[in-house]
Amino acid sequence: MAIEDVLADLKKKIEEKVPDNTTITSVEFEGPQLVVYTEDPKNFADNGQIVRTLAKTLRTRIVVRPDPKVLVSPEEAIGKIKDTVPKDAVLSNFHFDPDVGEVVIEAEKPGLVIGKHGETLREITKKIGWTPKVVRTPPIKSRTVKNIREFMRTNHKDRKEILKAVGRNIHRECTSKDHWVRVTSLGGCKEVGRSCFLLSTPESKIMIDCGVNVGSDDNMTPYLYLPEVQPLNQIDAVVITHAHLDHQGLVPLLYKYGYEGPIYCTSPTRDITTLLQLDFIDVAAKEGKKPPYESTNVRDALKHTIALDFEEVTDIAPDVKLTFHNAGHIIGSAISHFHIGDGLHNVVVTGDYKYGPTRLFDPAVNKFPRVETVITESTYGASSAVQPSLKEAEKNLQQIIKSTLDNKGIVLIPAFAVGRSQEVMIVLEDAIRRGIIDDVPVYLDGMIWEATAIHATYPEYLNNNLRKLIFQKGQNPFLAECFKPVDSNELRKKIIEDPHPCVILSTSGMMNAGPVMEYFKAFAPDPNNTLVFVGYQADGTLGRRIQKGWKEIPVSSKNGTEVVKMNMGVEVVDGFSGHSDRKQLMEYFKKMKPQPERVFTEHGDERSCIDLASSLHKKYRLETRALTNLETIRLV
């Protein structure tokens, strides 16, 4: 059936289900959802059940939009919204988009604008005609979140066209008589750094992640020239599991090379991805390297991004449904569940995950409606890779900080902007609030503050404890007074030139660049100070050299190279990883419901991948295999 006929057919079915006095102007696909335009939005607002019933019978996600002629003026609408919503919601901004009949309402407490079961929202709809969409007023001003929201508004016309094309593509007819599922490993197998898979059927092609190996010039890029992914414009969708560069760093390259389709990820992943991609090309340029793509490609990617929530079943191709589940690794990190065909096969791609509770996140999900094949990360897959518990790690860190502060020393913690920094922040805030360590300033330098602002924007992606603290007790730990963003060169200069006991969290995590180097040069000579590593230090990095005990450290400075005398203490605190350790990886599969038939390992060095595959086979009798790059394996 041609797509126009499909739409006409859907319109007829909808008209049969809605109340008699309801005029349906038109229906159109928009990304994975079906948009119903009506002159009587009130009829839908009155009865929240209609939309749910329609979605169920038509087996697609449904959005109702007012026909333009029933919209009241923006001024009038703002007045009515303010009348309807309780004061406590604190409305901060409105944006009207007449093309889609939408008004975006920024509120400090979006829940109050939505109301119980969406009651308040329906009330608003009835009064103004416009479809209200609610977003949170960022409690800490995030430049990234602000820019992205503005970008989406500015480009709403382009986006409307993109979503229409995507929607029609998803709902095209299936044509093949064959039924099979294949997975191609394009990168990230028996290695960490350029994760990229292709899931394909006779109907469709889905790319999962497209990372960059920043540590390797020769093997930086996934094998995007393979025929399985060529031409790139025949790919139906790109799915990003989470915002680390080894999973999304080269997604903009796909647009440079001709991809024109959608990207699916969670909202926090979208925002941090954009932040890190722009930083990635910025750093490359500063190092005198030619970045693999331009900022225009990053914007292209953003324009094509469709944000999904956890547990939301979404059609992303004629025969593929995607559902994201919490992965517990960093904010927005998702385990991707693919349901292929009509019950033909189910594939779970874990991305990076933590199967254990942390200060920030719930443990990774391992219960699915169905699952036959799992592709799992194996960072700590080696049988020796057991890590201390988070509790031990926290105690250890607190102890180190306490004794340094007791000696009037300064604690310097190199950390990645996203993930471990926020975990350590929560630990420090907790320790300071309870008086376990002194109430000293905790300086945040590099992109850490910006990343924290994004965390604060999406508390629904944090764990239950943290959400309760923020929503019910009004205690957002990220807003605690101890945290001082280093937002100017002057402040950094002051901290260095007039040193007082404090804790400094700064990028980069492996000390190969970034503001951490300024602090290091200043504080290394004093034996009262302590350098604390909370993350993995790769071979060849300055961090690794310091761990090895180097006492004279050559670092680059304005005048070439200077040598830093290393007198400060060095401590390594293991256990803060966002990855499951060996025990957690094994437990993840032991407790997985239902038991999968087959597990493929990737994202780890060769030994870790092989070791985990072999243990899972021996212990749980699963068919397993350590994947190799450049293979295409048939799943069914």
Next chain:
Amino acid sequence: MAIEDVLADLKKKIEEKVPDNTTITSVEFEGPQLVVYTEDPKNFADNGQIVRTLAKTLRTRIVVRPDPKVLVSPEEAIGKIKDTVPKDAVLSNFHFDPDVGEVVIEAEKPGLVIGKHGETLREITKKIGWTPKVVRTPPIKSRTVKNIREFMRTNHKDRKEILKAVGRNIHRECTSKDHWVRVTSLGGCKEVGRSCFLLSTPESKIMIDCGVNVGSDDNMTPYLYLPEVQPLNQIDAVVITHAHLDHQGLVPLLYKYGYEGPIYCTSPTRDITTLLQLDFIDVAAKEGKKPPYESTNVRDALKHTIALDFEEVTDIAPDVKLTFHNAGHIIGSAISHFHIGDGLHNVVVTGDYKYGPTRLFDPAVNKFPRVETVITESTYGASSAVQPSLKEAEKNLQQIIKSTLDNKGIVLIPAFAVGRSQEVMIVLEDAIRRGIIDDVPVYLDGMIWEATAIHATYPEYLNNNLRKLIFQKGQNPFLAECFKPVDSNELRKKIIEDPHPCVILSTSGMMNAGPVMEYFKAFAPDPNNTLVFVGYQADGTLGRRIQKGWKEIPVSSKNGTEVVKMNMGVEVVDGFSGHSDRKQLMEYFKKMKPQPERVFTEHGDERSCIDLASSLHKKYRLETRALTNLETIRLV
């Protein structure tokens, strides 16, 4: 380097090596070889060593051709050739091709035209300027061989252009920094019937076989739509292991779908392939089915075919060298050895093979300069699939024939045109000559006689015994008086209507069609006659039903369906297979030199493939795997 520069460079190097008074007009690639045009062909003819030295230093195959201006007239040339060649050679035909400066000489004994180490040929070259090429005068007139030779002559201009393009493509520069080898299974894995593989590197793509599953409408065709082989015009070469339809039946389809490159196979494979492809579309048309391609596609394939001899190392892509070795399965059947990169990897694709001597062929080759990966057929791979020896089979067959003839009965043997028919013919000729069975006529009907004529054209592809018999003793068993081709409807009618004791070999081998049905209808009611099966009868065929003991056989006739009363004796003689049985398959790998690292099994039902893979792993500690269609596996 651009190809023009490569050629200029080669020309310079050649000029440095040839005697001073030699003018090199030009050099050009032609298929896998380099053609050197000279005004002084005598200088090369005088010194056979020059060409060998050049080939060695330039690492490519070299052909020397006279510049057109030094050619004598065809009439004069024929005279000089006749003067030079001994009478015993029996020259039957000449064809001059001024474009390439070649004269094709047909002789009954080509060896006498060539002379010791090519001496006579060089003598001829010196006298006439033209480059002589010698082919055998077919001792039995083969319509196929004659048509193919004529076709090649008629299309020599096209062929020249094709070979030039192929040559330039083979000698293009390598550009990728990556080094890997992959194999894609497009058909014939865990099944028999549509063998098709793709071998690929970052530089090139080689397809091996492209068979048809004549027994299945749904799974008739290999998965040619896979991205790994698309677009087809990016494939560098197609290699055909042997002339059975399950290995070559859909090669013409590749040309229909846009492939434009060369086909490599042996000369007998080329001829029989053409014969069977034309028959295949003919049969389809007669059955009222739409054939998958037209005869024009068959001719296209033929025009692009480059015949190679066994043990000839040939560049077929910038980074791939192909060498054919005897497979012992049917005439011209080859085991393909691929040397990839500069010592990077060696892959052997066996095709179908017989690791054991037969009346016609030497056992399959299993000694290679190097081999890491083997892809092996597994027809009799199941541990239970041990066959009687050929000796037992022959005795058995002779016994059955003898006692039938003693009863004045007729022996009817359904057989495939190519392979088993000729094997049985040799057995019968031998038995009649020795007086073991009576000197009755042996009628050959269907395509058997034509296939036999092709065998007689290429005795160098038969085993040592047979070659000796033909060349040294002048006893070509295929020319024995007992064999009577049924070359007219009148003769067939006479055999049927005036029956005398005799043996009839007729297609089709499984009794689903062909002239065998006429004989069957006539001779089935008489209990003195015997039906002897020497080949496998697949499920659903009439042959299988008869083996099961059906006594009333419905067969189609002019007036719809008639029922044949089955009174004749039925015998099954196992052991005439052209495939290695289970024991021979295991032995083949036990004695392979050097030992490969890994063996993939295919071409067998699922159990046979898995059973063989598992036994090879357990017994010889090889890494093994039963391949699945639709996979791409990385070899290195």
